[in-house]
Amino acid sequence: MSEKLFQKPKGTADLLPSIQPVWQKITAVAQEIFEHRYNFGRIDTPLFENYDIFARTSGDSSDVVSKEMYDFYDKGKRHMALRPEGTAGVVRAYVENKLYGPEYEKPVNLYYLESMFRYERPQAGRMREFHQLGAESFGSDSPFLDAQVIQMAIDFFKAFKLNNLLVKINSLGNDASRAAFRQALVDYLSQYEEQLSRDSKIRLKTNPLRILDSKDANDQKLLVGAPKILDYLDQDSKNRFKQVTDALDAFGVNYEIDEKLVRGLDYYNNTIFEIETQDPKLKSAATICGGGRYSGMVEEFGGPDTPAIGFGIGLERLITLIGEVKERDQVDxxxxxxxxxxxxxxxxxxxxxxxxxxxxxxxxxxxxxxxxxxxxxxxxxxxxxxxxxxxxxxxxxxxxxxxxxxxxxxxxxxxxxxxxxx
RNA sequence: GCGGUAUUGGUGAAGUUGGUUAACACACCGGUUUGUGGUACCGGCACGCGUGGGUUCGAGUCCCACAUACCGCCCCA
The missing domain is CATH 3.40.50.800 (Anticodon-binding domain)
Incomplete structure (x- = not known):
């Protein structure tokens, strides 16, 4: 052996032949469910993009942007970043390739299976390089699409015979509703500002909605009397959310409305959802799928005002749940x-x-x-x-x-x- | 970014109050059987204890730094 032993970068993994059958199965199931049954077309976007693409869409105050992004300046002094999530790149591609054009059937359905990068402290179910299977649908505001997209994610998990999955759903309402609620929440929490946890004090200024899912016990106590987001939805948003849950009921989806559910990235509105597992193998990384509606992003990238919805599934987390490894091909x-x-x-x-x-x-x-x-x-x-x-x-x-x-x-x-x- | 635990051969690991041949098992290789397998028996297999320093007559065993993994926080998929 030589003197120096190299180690792989922190939070990365070698995908050895023994694990490949699992990945091949994931690819095959995604193709069957997403591509075939739901008509989503596969898209692969660059591993790195302009830094601003992620910074602007995810929100400057989000942790993903403020401390977890792998960014660098290339030899041409361009500020680039390894993609920390899938949506922004897909939206950029949607606009740049003019998929909003009339010759493309709406909604435009895309899915991806790519690695993502986040500079974090690794843990079970959390890597610095990790893989997401994600889907995005552009051009329809229909609440039925929300339900279908959630059903698609469920179908995917069902193909792996996963039990103990819980779908959590909430609505942030449209921009006006969200803004009204935000103001009410700030007004309420400001009276207790001194008692809030250190993190939440900061969030009160930058992103007050995030205080809702604070793990701090005292924060949660203060939130007991806080305004509820669903009460602040305007009639449109309320109706819309009802239509989504009605459709889910009709589909027989087992879900739970969680008014405290908010998401880490700032671009969501109306329906948001997560799928969690109870499996003890994942503990603090129980969320294996997260997503929701967003609007305004296509416009922000220079495209027409376009409603959109999408989600991402963490594949490393999925793999620790399925864990089954097929033998290699038989030798003749x-x-x-x-x-x-x-x-x-x-x-x-x-x-x-x-x-x-x-x-x-x-x-x-x-x-x-x-x-x-x-x-x-x-x-x-x-x-x-x-x-x-x-x-x-x-x-x-x-x-x-x-x-x-x-x-x-x-x-x-x-x-x-x-x-x-x- | 913060706190905790860990790191011994290809693998699982044992290593006593620091003491000088690094136990045992699996796997692997060879032999019993010089051209025929899965069993059995015999033999071989770590010049080394994550990396780098330090303390000591002497360190896998103590101290420091770093790296990585795992757990918790933060956050998220």
Missing amino acids: VYIVQTDSSVSAFANLLAKHLREVFHFSVLLDYTNRSMKSQFRSADRTQARYSIVIGDQEVQSKELTLKKMTDGSQRKVLLDNLRIEDFS
């Missing part, structure tokens, strides 16, 4: 070599079996004993083994050994047919 033939002098022949045979029969073929490259080679054949659950030695090289006659029962048959190489391996 293991070629055992008596010694290295027959390797040329054995390798040619391997090439032939792969090419002609499309077999999965394995053979040794480390000059191990025959016993070891047979052990490998067992371990990889090879269906057949073929021993290659001087005799076989001379006679071109192969002995096919069926590993399950040990029976052997001799077949001339030139007469080999796929049926011989059934």
